[in-house]
Each structure stands twice: as structure tokens, then as C-alpha cells.
Amino acid sequence: MRPAATLLALTCAAAFGGFAATALDGLLDNRAEANPAPAPVAPLAPAPAPLPREAVAAALPEAIDGQALPSLAPMLKQVMPAVVSVHTKQRVKVRNPFFDDPMFRRLFPQVPQERINESLGSGVIIDAARGYVLTNHHVIEGADDVSVTLADGRTLKAEFLGSDRDTDVALIRIPAENLAGLPLGDSGRLQVGDYVVAIGNPFGLNQTVTSGIVSAVGRSGIRGLGYQNFIQTDASINPGNSGGALVNLRGELVGINTASLNPQGSMAGNIGLGLAIPSNLARDVVQQLVTTGEVRRGTLGIDAQALDARLARSLGLAEGQQGALVTQVYAGSGAAAAGIRPGDVIIGAGDQRIADPFALHNFEGLQPVGERVPLQVLRDGKTLTLSATLREQPRALDGGAVDPRLAGARLAELPEAQRQARGRGGVLVEDVQPGSRAARNQLRPGDVIVATTAGPVADLPALRSSLAQAPQQLVLLVTRGNVQGRLLMQ
Incomplete structure (x- = not known):
């Protein structure tokens, strides 16, 4: 029965495909050499001599059933020249108390008083004619010198045009000819399950390509970003990929790689949780940076708080109802013009579900000034749809315009990454003029005002109100660093 067993094994190998056949090939050959099979009962066609591995590889077909084998190579050949390496240098003063002593500096002039921090990221040329390169804000933040290395090996000094910390988008420009650009595609067409390709320079390895699918769209609720x-994609995104391209199979730029999620930290590597900034969002930021040099954002002009079980019961809402409970509507705001009232619960904005005030704040921050958005509101047990136009609010104020006791302090909106990391709002003391009233009252740059005598402070409008x-x-x-305290303003 050995011939029958051999035939059965060969049949199983064919059924399991090339991998199983390769694994069984050596085993069957060894058996044949050790134990020659007796003559079969029925004549069989002689088995062909096994081909060398090189011959097997060379014999692979270029097409199956008239269709070419799939490959990303043709698309990548067009796309990869537009992806660049971004190299930054930052001069940092070495803090050494001995440097204050002139005698020490004279005796040890060779001791360096500053060091150079270098970092490497990625970028994408989005306008070849103008030399515009899109990258992440965190790639070039604080850099004194930025250079770009092209796919053809040329290295060029880059000019900083502008950036937006809160969306992590930055725009730089390089003076070069014969550039390859990658125009921004429509990220709004992406669906979960679409194939995407990430291109960048992870760990300094130039022009690296990884592939995966879109795992989620509209991902939010991640602290500190x-x-x-x-x-969200499972295409590998590692340190150095930041600012690189996320493209679809048509070779269109649909996202800018920005972060990977790993409980062990980003340097621990990729675990299939990569994040990219949608190209539509990046397009809006770039347009504002090119035209005005800064990003302006709209606001509804309200204060809101989260719903808890007690508040939901008092408002007659279903158990577990989520939303942003409006506590104040500012006069002259878009919300006031739309008819929003204190006590309303906002449960939807645009096509997004609003679960809490942070979700509403995140939605506002992604809308341009003048955008008209539909709001789904719970009021007296009924669901209403109201339309509000977002209006611009100042991003910074002179403290003296808010209260004379704050004169000399420059107050600004809390950076969104800091707001997310803290899990609460506040107003940042951006600068304090020496000798000013605010300085005499012990305010310092970097302080975060979280409340006043009149109540909590979520943002600049809340402080002014x-x-x-x-x-x-x-x-x-x-809040100063990790310490919270009270200051009496006089």
C-alpha cells in the first residue's frame, strides 16, 4: 500500500498549495531514496525530475488567467520621489552654574556652553512648482536649522513657512528644480478596509514602504495629540515615519503619518496602531498657512459640562444619555444666534456624535471660521436640529484688557495637546512683562489659570465672562508644573 500512501501524500501537497508542497518535497525525496517503492498495480505516468529552486522561481507566471500578478511597484515608482527625509538641528544651551563665573570661563574655554540636538523625520512634497513640503509640527518644532534630503540624494536647506501645533501640521519650502510632487487626495472617501501604503524614513532608513488597511476613520479621544x-491604520508607522505619506492604491496622498500607539512607548516599535492626519484637514491648514501665516479656528461661544446620572435624571433624560450640557451661552456668539440655550444638551454636531464637552471642543477646533454646522440638541425631551455659524475668537489677549490686576500678562488658549493630556481646560499665561502688575502678583510664564473667584475657567471666553x-x-x-496653588491679585 505504499504507492497509494505516496499518491495520497502528493494529492494533499497539491491541495495545500506551494508552501505545503515545498515542505513535503524534501521529505518525500528522502523516503524514495531510502525505501524504493514496489511496482504499482496500475501504470502511472513517470514523475518529472524535481527542478532546482532557481528554475522554479524563474518559471513563475507573469499572469494568471490573463491577469497580471498584483504589485504596488508601478504606483510606488511614481509616488516615492515625492517623499523626503527631514533633518533638524536645535541649539540648546548647557545649563551649568560654573559658566556664570568669568574665571571658570577663562580657565576652561574649551568646555561647550551649548549642544546640538538632531532629529530625523519625513515629509511630502505637495507642490513641486513652489517647493512646498508638508510634515509634522513636532518634527520641526524648536529647530534652528531644517534641511530636506530628496529621494535622488540632494540635500537642501528648508525655509519655515508656518505650522499649527494643535493639528501637528507644518509647512516648509525648498528651493529646487525637477521636484516630484504628490497632490493631496480626498481623505473623506476613505472607508474602513481600504488598502493604504505608508512611506517614510523609520529609524533613519530612507524610503521605506509598509502596507495595511484603514482600521478606522475619525479616530479621536487620544490624550496628548x-x-x-x-x-487609523495597521500599516507600520515607527519613529522617523512622522510627516511621511499615507497613500491609497491610486497613489493619492490621503494622510500624513503622525504617531503610533504602543503601551511601551513609540521606540518600542509598531503594534499595528498607526495614526495619520487626514489630507482634507491638512489641506485646510496649509491653505491658511499660505494665505495668512496662521490658523484661525471657529467657536460656538458656549461653556459646557459632561452629563452624569444625577444631571440626566434632573433633565428627564434616559439613563446613560451622553452629550455636552450647555451651561452658558456668550452674547454675540454663533450659538446665541442659533438659539442655543443653557440647559440644552448637544448630542451631535455635523455628522459626529457628541458624547461629552471634549468631543464638542474637538469638533469646534477642526472647523474653519464661518463654517455653518447643524447641531442636534435635546431640549424638554425633544430632539431639535439647529444651525450655528462658528465665529472667530482671539487666541491671545492682554491680561489688562480682562482685568487691570492682570496687566502685563499675555493670556492664551491652552495648546490642545496640553488640554487633552490634562483632561481639563484652562488659560495659559504665555508671557509676563518684568516689573508689571501681573509680575508683582507672582504670575509667571507657563502658569495655567484653571479658576478665578468667579468660578472655573475652561478657555479665554470663560475667563473674560x-x-x-x-x-x-x-x-x-x-497650576504651575505639578503644583496647584492660589494667587491673590492686588
């Missing part, structure tokens, strides 16, 4: 509407009628005694609740 600013305004969020990410494309709380101090619209100046309190006789002004006390600020301030």
Missing part, C-alpha cells in the same frame, strides 16, 4: 480626526464684572477681591487658582 491635539485636535483629533485621525485615520467670569471677570466681566470685576470682583472686589480676585483670587486665581493656578
